[in-house]
Amino acid sequence: MRMPSHGDALHIEGLSTGYGAHVVVDALTLAPMRPGQVVSLLGPNAAGKTTLLRALAGLHHASGAVRLGEADLLSLPLADHARHVTYMPQSLPQRVALTVLEAVIGALKASPIAGEPLSGHAITGRALDVIERVGIGHLAMEGLNHLSGGQRQLASLAQALVRQPRVLLLDEPISALDLHYQLRVMKLVQALARESGMIVIMVLHDLSIAARWSDRIVLLAQGRLVADGPPAEAITAQALADVYRVIAKVRADEEGLHIAIQDTL
Amino acid sequence: MDQAITREGTIDAYRRMTQRRILILSVIGLLSVLVFAADISTGPSNLPLKQVWAGLFDPASLTMPQLTIIREVRLPYALMAILVGAALSLAGAEMQTILNNPLASPFTLGVSSAASFGAALAIVLGVSLPFLPVDWMVPINAFLCAFASVLLLEFLARSRAAGVEGVVLFGIALVFTFNALVALIQFVASQEALSQLVFWSMGALNRATWGNLGILALVMLVVTPFSMRAAHAMTALRLGEDRARSFGIDVARLRFASLLRISALAATSVAFVGTIGFIGLVGPHIARLMLGEDHRFLLPASMLTGAFIMSVASVGSKILVPGVLLPVGIVTSMIGVPVFLILILRKPERV
Numbered sequence: 001m002r003m004p005s006h007g008d009a010l011h012i013e014g015l016s017t018g019y020g021a022h023v024v025v026d027a028l029t030l031a032p033m034r035p036g037q038v039v040s041l042l043g044p045n046a047a048g049k050t051t052l053l054r055a056l057a058g059l060h061h062a063s064g065a066v067r068l069g070e071a072d073l074l075s076l077p078l079a080d081h082a083r084h085v086t087y088m089p090q091s092l093p094q095r096v097a098l099t100v101l102e103a104v105i106g107a108l109k110a111s112p113i114a115g116e117p118l119s120g121h122a123i124t125g126r127a128l129d130v131i132e133r134v135g136i137g138h139l140a141m142e143g144l145n146h147l148s149g150g151q152r153q154l155a156s157l158a159q160a161l162v163r164q165p166r167v168l169l170l171d172e173p174i175s176a177l178d179l180h181y182q183l184r185v186m187k188l189v190q191a192l193a194r195e196s197g198m199i200v201i202m203v204l205h206d207l208s209i210a211a212r213w214s215d216r217i218v219l220l221a222q223g224r225l226v227a228d229g230p231p232a233e234a235i236t237a238q239a240l241a242d243v244y245r246v247i248a249k250v251r252a253d254e255e256g257l258h259i260a261i262q263d264t265l
Numbered sequence: 266m267d268q269a270i271t272r273e274g275t276i277d278a279y280r281r282m283t284q285r286r287i288l289i290l291s292v293i294g295l296l297s298v299l300v301f302a303a304d305i306s307t308g309p310s311n312l313p314l315k316q317v318w319a320g321l322f323d324p325a326s327l328t329m330p331q332l333t334i335i336r337e338v339r340l341p342y343a344l345m346a347i348l349v350g351a352a353l354s355l356a357g358a359e360m361q362t363i364l365n366n367p368l369a370s371p372f373t374l375g376v377s378s379a380a381s382f383g384a385a386l387a388i389v390l391g392v393s394l395p396f397l398p399v400d401w402m403v404p405i406n407a408f409l410c411a412f413a414s415v416l417l418l419e420f421l422a423r424s425r426a427a428g429v430e431g432v433v434l435f436g437i438a439l440v441f442t443f444n445a446l447v448a449l450i451q452f453v454a455s456q457e458a459l460s461q462l463v464f465w466s467m468g469a470l471n472r473a474t475w476g477n478l479g480i481l482a483l484v485m486l487v488v489t490p491f492s493m494r495a496a497h498a499m500t501a502l503r504l505g506e507d508r509a510r511s512f513g514i515d516v517a518r519l520r521f522a523s524l525l526r527i528s529a530l531a532a533t534s535v536a537f538v539g540t541i542g543f544i545g546l547v548g549p550h551i552a553r554l555m556l557g558e559d560h561r562f563l564l565p566a567s568m569l570t571g572a573f574i575m576s577v578a579s580v581g582s583k584i585l586v587p588g589v590l591l592p593v594g595i596v597t598s599m600i601g602v603p604v605f606l607i608l609i610l611r612k613p614e615r616v
Contacts, residue, residue, distance in 0.1 A: 057511045082513025089507040095367075096503050097558040101279055103504055106559075110501035111513030124279065128272055138270040141278045143557070159504060163512070 008069030009034050010167055010199050015064035017055040018223075024048040025055065025223045027064070033216075035166075035197035038190050040210040042203075042235075043220035044244055049203045050090065052220070053169045056201065057087035068166060083114045088160035090171040090203075092152045093144060100147070100155045101140040104131055107159035114166070130162040131155075135184055149176040157185060161192065168193075170202035174209070182206075186213040211235055211257040219243055231257050241265060286562045289555050293569040297347065300576040304343040307583045309590060310334050345473035346579035346593070347572045348481045349534045350544055354571020355492060356530040357545030358552065358564055362499045363523045364422045365506075368433050370545035371531035374418055375439025376411050377542075380528075380535035381466060382443045383410030385450045389458045404480060408532035414439055415524045423520075468539040468594020470579060477537045484533045488526045489568075495519060496560035503558050541594045543601025544571050550605075574600065 009032040018024040025048045033039055041049045055062035058073065058081040066073040068084055076084075098106065104127040108118070118126065131140050134154045144152055153176040160168060170189070174182040190213055193200050204210040210217060210231070217234035219227040221243045227234040232252045240248040245265040251258045306314035312331060319326045320335040327335075357370040364374075371377045387406040417439070422432045451462050498519050501509040510516050534541065548571030549563070556562045578596040585591060 054507070057507075059507055059510050078510060078515055079513040082511060085511070087507065087511035089505055089511075091505060091507075093503065093505050093508075097553055098500070098503060099282075099557070101275070102500075102557070102559050106497070106500045106504065107508075107512055109497050110509065124276065128275060132272070137272065137275070140270075140275045141282070156508075159508065160511075169511075 007035055007197070008071075008166065011065065011067040012056070013065040013067075015052070015055065015062055015066060017051055017060055017062035023223060024051040025062075025220075028052070028220075028223070028225055030218060030225070030228055033199045033201070035199060036193050037215045038193050038200045038202075038213065039216045039218060040202055040204045040214040041218050041220060042205075042207065042210055042243075043226075046222075047220040047243075048223040049220060050171055053087060053171050053201065053203060056167070057081075057085055057169050059087065079111050082111050082163075084165060085167045085169065086160045086163045086165035087169040088156055088171060088173060090175070092149065092156050092176070094152075096144045099141050099143055100131060100136060100158070101127055103144055103155060104158050104162050108162050113163050115164075127158075127162055130158045133188060134158045134161070135181065150178060150181060153177060154181065154185070164196065165198065167199045167201070170200065172203050172205065175205070182209060189213075207235060207240075207259050208257070211259065235259065286556050286559075286566075290562065290566055290569065293566065293573055297569055297573040297576060300573060300580060301343055301347060304346060304576050304579050305335070305339045307580055308334070308339060309583070309588060312339070341473040341475060341478055342470040343576070343579065344478055345470050345481070345538060346575045348478065348485060349470075349538050349541060350548070350571040350573070350575025351568035352481065352485055352530040352534045352571075353541060353545040353575075354548030354552075354567045355489070355564060356527045356534075357571075358549035358560075358567035359492060359499070359523045360527050360545070361549055362502060362558075362560070363520050363527075364418065364432055365502075366422075366432055367550070368546070369436075370543075370549075371411075371527065371535075372540065372542045372545055373440075374433070374436030375443060376414050376418075376527065376531045377535050377540045378440045378443035378447070379414035380407035380411040380532040381540055382446050382450070383407040383532070384536045385447050385462055386410075388461055389450050389454045401480070404533050404536035407536040408528055410443075411532040411535070412525065412528035414443070415528050419520055419524055466539055467592035468541040468597070469592040470538055470582075471590070472537055472539075481533050481537060484529050488529055491522065492526055492564055493561070495523065496564055499523075499560040499564075500558065539592075539594060541575070542598045543605060544575055544597055547601050547604050548574060 011032050012028060012030045015028045016023060016026055041052065043049055051060060054060040056066060058078055062074060073081060073085065105123055108123050108127060128140060131137055134157055136151060136154045139147065139151060144155060147155065157173055174185050177185060186209060189200055192198055214231060216229065217231050219234055219239055226243050227239050235250060235257060237248050237250050240246055246261050247263045247265060249260045249262065302314060305317050312334060316327065317335055317339060320332055324332055353371060360369040360371065361367055384403045384407040387403045418432060418436060421435050447466065451459055454462060498514045501512050501514055502516060502519065506516055549567040552563055552566035552570045556566045578593050578600055581596045582591040582593045585596065
């Protein structure tokens, strides 16, 4: 089998997953995701967003095809899967007596990552690079159990980023952050995707932020695809009415997409 | 925000933290050796350290009864205290990580009780496999029961319905169930088996023989390298199960292997010294407070802390009531409860 490389696109075809007889994602097929692309998954509660991410991460059984280049991700053992794909769960560990630096180093040492094995010195350096880029360099020696929710979320992001995956899956990565850090994280994620060709798929709830910082929006409702395309095409008043049951006005101009939610349907 | 923290400063602080941890490990190790020395120098018969020392390296200078006391009582008891403390504390540390529960320990979640039940069955019924001496049957039976109870616990911890509280409640149910079963066995046991059982249900070192020590040492020699090899994976598991799996760790396999180790450690300890409370809970907690949760340090520190506390308890069991050798399990509970209360009542420490 050929190993995935930088230029490989992610193909999701006929992907179904669920819990027992309960189907959560139903035969989902998406246009290939190109390297460097930032994709936001939007949809109402229980639309299957997290389950989809977990299936892509290899954490949840799924049928269909998920291919990175020629590699069939669904058939890879967890340890091989983890060389290419990293998942940042929504839940943040609490009461963990590890420093931010230890946690990020732990993420790197948990299993072999793609590329050359790193020396201990290189591991510390790489962990610190990521911690600084995320903006919590001053907290590197602070225990996770002493951080605020937002700081822990940034530490959690650093743990995922440090593995430098081909595909990065983020489940609500900015839900606990203040406005400044929300934008900062979105900018960082976009910049890293552009720099390294990493494919980013993230679950977001804020439509405006998703529209501003994503190349592509995938709109899900009840496990089915409602819209898939550039923000201005995917986010329309009609789509928002169908998916969220809200009355919205959506206007596009040179500054971007303006979304005003007016009422529930 | 303290912008004065530089990258060099952080790297330096990280290096100093590692050095401090190695220092702390050495200090606990040294303290354990000192308490061990105190342990072999105390006892109902008046043999101070100097004479014990002489007995070890210059046997001719002591009388035969004195030598027997040193070789068959003092040394095996003290060594057993060290080994059992280390084994139970390591089992507790792994259990707290694997079940993601700070209250987990072989004692609190019924693993020790299950092992007691298995051992009691072996003692009272005298069942033994044809090719094994009964000495081995007690620990093997204890292991089988302990492993069954641990599997039940793990099954519950994994099922979505039971949260952290569910596991603890189920563990308490296990404690009561197996204690009742042990009581039932005691009720029907012969007088001879009963006296063996009762003393042993309190946790005592007086069954320490060189043979038993050898078995426990062998179990620890086999188990500990596997524990240390799993240290990275266990550290990552502390960051959350989904996260650890997405980092490539087969959590199900990690759990299963760890539960095997926990059962072996808890069962062998229980089989030889009976139920010892609180070591498996307090040992890892103290280690965590001092060294954090990098399991490369936490696991050995837990073992050393457990060995240290158990040794202190062993000394205590000989000097608390002059002239009387208390069952050591009573002393560990007496030490363990206040230490445990202090631990949960104090403000969280900085890592």
